[in-house]
Amino acid sequence: MIRKKICLLGAFSVGKTSLVQRLVHSIFSERYQTTVGVRIEKKTLMLDGNDVSLVIWDLQGEDEFQKLRESYLRGSSGALLVADGTRPHTVDIAILLRDRLRDVCGNVPAELLINKADLTDEWAVDPRAVAALDGADSEPIVTSAKTGAGVEGAFESLARRILGGGA
Amino acid sequence: MGALPGFLEEYAMSIAVRRRSPAYVLLGPDARVVEAGGELARYGLRDLAVGDDVTARADFLAGMLPASDETIELPALTVGEGQHADVHIGVADGTTFVLLFDATARVMRQSALQQKGNDLDLLRGRTVRAAGPLPADHLVDAANVNLRRVAVVRVHLILVGEDEDEPVLDSTRVVETRRAQRLVREELRRQAGLTLETGAAEACAAFGLLSTTGVPERQAIDAARAVLAIVGLIPGVAACIGVASGAVAASEPTSDAVPIVIGPPFDHALRLALLVGPGCVLADDETVTHTQGLERDFVGWTGSQTGPGPLFVRRGNPPRHGELAGVLSALGVVLLEVRQDGILFPTGVVPDWADALLEWEGRASGGLRPADELSFLANFLVDAAEFWDRGEVGFQRSGIWTELDEGGENQAFEALALVGSGGERLLALDFLSEAYTERQELLQQARETRLSFEALQAEIQKKDVLLHCIVHDLKAPLSSIVGALSLLNTRELAPDKVASLLEIGLRQAQRQEDLIRQVLDVFAAEIRELESFESDPRRAPDLSQCLRDAVDSYRPAYQDADVELTLDATEGEMRVVGVADRLERAIANLLENALRYSPAGTRTEVAVENEDGHVRVTISDRGPGVDPEVAEKLFDRFVRGSAGGSSGLGLYYCRITLRSWGGSVGYEPRPGGGSVFWLRLVRAL
Numbered sequence: 001m002i003r004k005k006i007c008l009l010g011a012f013s014v015g016k017t018s019l020v021q022r023l024v025h026s027i028f029s030e031r032y033q034t035t036v037g038v039r040i041e042k043k044t045l046m047l048d049g050n051d052v053s054l055v056i057w058d059l060q061g062e063d064e065f066q067k068l069r070e071s072y073l074r075g076s077s078g079a080l081l082v083a084d085g086t087r088p089h090t091v092d093i094a095i096l097l098r099d100r101l102r103d104v105c106g107n108v109p110a111e112l113l114i115n116k117a118d119l120t121d122e123w124a125v126d127p128r129a130v131a132a133l134d135g136a137d138s139e140p141i142v143t144s145a146k147t148g149a150g151v152e153g154a155f156e157s158l159a160r161r162i163l164g165g166g167a
Numbered sequence: 168m169g170a171l172p173g174f175l176e177e178y179a180m181s182i183a184v185r186r187r188s189p190a191y192v193l194l195g196p197d198a199r200v201v202e203a204g205g206e207l208a209r210y211g212l213r214d215l216a217v218g219d220d221v222t223a224r225a226d227f228l229a230g231m232l233p234a235s236d237e238t239i240e241l242p243a244l245t246v247g248e249g250q251h252a253d254v255h256i257g258v259a260d261g262t263t264f265v266l267l268f269d270a271t272a273r274v275m276r277q278s279a280l281q282q283k284g285n286d287l288d289l290l291r292g293r294t295v296r297a298a299g300p301l302p303a304d305h306l307v308d309a310a311n312v313n314l315r316r317v318a319v320v321r322v323h324l325i326l327v328g329e330d331e332d333e334p335v336l337d338s339t340r341v342v343e344t345r346r347a348q349r350l351v352r353e354e355l356r357r358q359a360g361l362t363l364e365t366g367a368a369e370a371c372a373a374f375g376l377l378s379t380t381g382v383p384e385r386q387a388i389d390a391a392r393a394v395l396a397i398v399g400l401i402p403g404v405a406a407c408i409g410v411a412s413g414a415v416a417a418s419e420p421t422s423d424a425v426p427i428v429i430g431p432p433f434d435h436a437l438r439l440a441l442l443v444g445p446g447c448v449l450a451d452d453e454t455v456t457h458t459q460g461l462e463r464d465f466v467g468w469t470g471s472q473t474g475p476g477p478l479f480v481r482r483g484n485p486p487r488h489g490e491l492a493g494v495l496s497a498l499g500v501v502l503l504e505v506r507q508d509g510i511l512f513p514t515g516v517v518p519d520w521a522d523a524l525l526e527w528e529g530r531a532s533g534g535l536r537p538a539d540e541l542s543f544l545a546n547f548l549v550d551a552a553e554f555w556d557r558g559e560v561g562f563q564r565s566g567i568w569t570e571l572d573e574g575g576e577n578q579a580f581e582a583l584a585l586v587g588s589g590g591e592r593l594l595a596l597d598f599l600s601e602a603y604t605e606r607q608e609l610l611q612q613a614r615e616t617r618l619s620f621e622a623l624q625a626e627i628q629k630k631d632v633l634l635h636c637i638v639h640d641l642k643a644p645l646s647s648i649v650g651a652l653s654l655l656n657t658r659e660l661a662p663d664k665v666a667s668l669l670e671i672g673l674r675q676a677q678r679q680e681d682l683i684r685q686v687l688d689v690f691a692a693e694i695r696e697l698e699s700f701e702s703d704p705r706r707a708p709d710l711s712q713c714l715r716d717a718v719d720s721y722r723p724a725y726q727d728a729d730v731e732l733t734l735d736a737t738e739g740e741m742r743v744v745g746v747a748d749r750l751e752r753a754i755a756n757l758l759e760n761a762l763r764y765s766p767a768g769t770r771t772e773v774a775v776e777n778e779d780g781h782v783r784v785t786i787s788d789r790g791p792g793v794d795p796e797v798a799e800k801l802f803d804r805f806v807r808g809s810a811g812g813s814s815g816l817g818l819y820y821c822r823i824t825l826r827s828w829g830g831s832v833g834y835e836p837r838p839g840g841g842s843v844f845w846l847r848l849v850r851a852l
Contacts, residue, residue, distance in 0.1 A: 012614050034611045037567030055542050069566055071550050
């Protein structure tokens with residue numbers, strides 16, 4: 001079986017852990033519970049008839065209280081950069097983290113996720129504007145850990161890019 | 168530090184007194200009881216009655232009465248079978264009093280410690296004799312004893328919980344340990360003139376390891392005994408072991424010291440000593456007989472009954488890091504020595520929780536390696552290897568990580584790569600429980616506060632923009648009014664011109680009034696959003712009537728704008744969930760919105776249709792329609808179309824009002840051009 005390490009990066013409270021919980025356990029909790037350090041989960045995806053085992057490193061959100069340790073990124077085949085659609089500055093943080101990812105891992109695939117698509121009333125990020133940001137890898141993927149919309153697709157998309165790129 | 172405030176002092180005193188089971192007796196001049204109370208039974212004075220001769224009941228008072236003016240204290244008197252009390256006798260206001268406080272626990276503890284102290288010399292002698300058959304490097308060099316006999320004193324302070332068999336060693340109680348450390352330090356300085364250095368490793372210091380070297384043995388043993396006596400009196404620090412050495416060179420405290428376990432609770436102390444002990448450990452307690460279990464847990468040690476308690480002898484090589492491993496094991500930390508090939512060798516007992524992280528590298532080798540699935544630890548070992556290669560004494564943390572256990576619960580861990588002062592490569596694994604929870608809770612609070620702050624900031628920004636829009640919209644009609652009034656005031660005008668200017672002024676004033684009303688409606692609606700509404704069909708609003716009233720009130724404005732307004736509704740009642748005046752306001756807002764965008768000569772249609780349990784009202788105009796980008800946010804606060812003259816609050820008002828009634832509002836393009844705005848209301852049934 002192909003085994004790949006991927007990381008989830010982003011500001012705090014953007015929904016990284018919720019995305020993993022949705023993918024791995026098909027559950028969602030409204031209650032925000034901050035991640036301290038790293039949570040590691042595993043998920044096997046079936047892609048084109050092949051099983052791909054993802055070792056998912058759900059990293060603590062970065063802010064003034066916690067900083068990302070770059071050594072956590074070592075060996076990552078790709079990453080999901082997660083932003084919160086209701087908090088525009090989290091897009092900036094996601095893009096900064098993408099640069100740090102590249103410093104450590106080189107040009108590995110990274111998908112930008114705009115999460116919390118269910119909170120349309122409070123949505124304050126335009127994915128098209130985000131896509132236009134200089135250096136974006138690809139179109140952002142709009143997700144909702146609450147409804148599950150786009151979640152599995154985002155992980156699959158990253159896995160495909162990892163396999164396609166031979167990373 | 169000043170004295171306690173009066174009210175606090177009273178409270179503190181009341182607690183202190185209650186815990187010591189006080190009792191009192193007041194006596195007349197003839198030593199007969201005038202009054203008595205408290206826990207007299209505890210002191211053998213059950214049924215003491217007024218008029219009794221107290222000296223006949225309490226032997227300990229014989230010869231003590233009559234009392235003098237100066238109160239005397241008789242500490243730790245034996246007042247009954249196994250019962251001890253601190254007794255105070257004095258005179259206050261002409262009355263003789265006897266006050267008793269329970270001292271049994273303290274006396275028992277002191278007695279036990281004294282007994283152990285008295286036996287210490289004998290035990291030490293037996294230990295040295297028993298160590299005779301050990302390998303040469305573990306033997307005491309008798310020739311050096313007289314002149315070079317010095318000791319290493321290591322005092323391990325152990326915090327215990329309610330159950331003394333279950334040591335509790337957590338950071339929340341470090342304060343107690345620190346207090347114990349301070350007292351121990353002071354006592355040693357006083358008793359033996361020693362200055363103890365706190366253990367070099369930070370972890371040891373936090374949990375109470377003190378050590379010193381170069382102390383004459385006799386002095387060290389006396390000091391250890393004194394330390395035990397002190398520590399035994401500290402609440403929450405109910406145990407300690409003093410490890411006194413055999414003979415070692417003054418400048419080279421080495422592993423040939425012979426520990427003597429002298430502190431309760433015995434089983435735990437002994438286990439710690441076996442982890443710490445270099446070659447042999449003598450148990451100073453006849454209750455320790457279960458050598459088999461200890462031999463199983465501590466591979467390499469053999470126990471034999473040689474005195475009151477067993478003597479344990481290590482047959483293998485003593486661990487190089489045994490002492491640190493012992494302390495860390497007691498704290499639930501696994502300490503592993505790292506060989507050049509990367510294999511990890513435990514220096515103490517490997518607890519069950521570590522099974523999730525480590526796999527045996529073949530039982531025969533006794534080595535361990537990170538479990539196959541454990542990517543975090545494997546990743547950290549890369550960093551650790553770099554750290555070890557640098558060879559600088561110190562440590563590097565892995566950071567916290569969590570793994571799911573077999574029960575699906577998240578468990579938190581942290582690893583430390585250490586380089587010892589001798590260049591040793593060590594890996595410590597810590598199972599975090601309370602520390603992790605505390606840290607997470609603190610971080611959670613900080614971040615929730617940050618999120619609240621961000622939400623508040625966003626709300627303030629929205630309000631600022633809203634305020635700007637409102638002021639701008641109010642200013643436009645005001646300019647027209649001022650202009651019209653200025654013309655009226657400064658020129659002689661024809662009557663028809665005057666009428667025209669008055670009409671302009673009036674229309675603009677009404678427009679301004681409408682805007683103000685909308686603003687007030689919205690703020691009021693936000694406040695009322697959670698208020699009750701009418702769902703009883705007998706009192707619920709009649710949608711048909713609301714529609715007719717709203718259409719009638721707007722018909723003149725539509726006529727002025729040359730826009731036809733039609734209503735296609737049933738004649739009968741149609742009760743819906745809501746509040747009549749607010750429903751009419753919502754309909755009016757949609758009619759006003761349609762009028763604003765309808766070109767002259769067109770038609771706006773109001774229609775009603777029944778849906779399952781709901782009623783849908785549609786207002787269709789033939790205006791330019793709504794840009795799809797704007798349509799997504801059309802019902803948000805202060806989103807405005809291109810026509811102007813709107814506060815951007817009318818549709819927002821509709822949304823929050825309808826939503827509070829379980830209904831909804833929406834927009835869709837009208838086939839053939841124009842807009843359809845709709846309200847969906849719940850039928851009151």
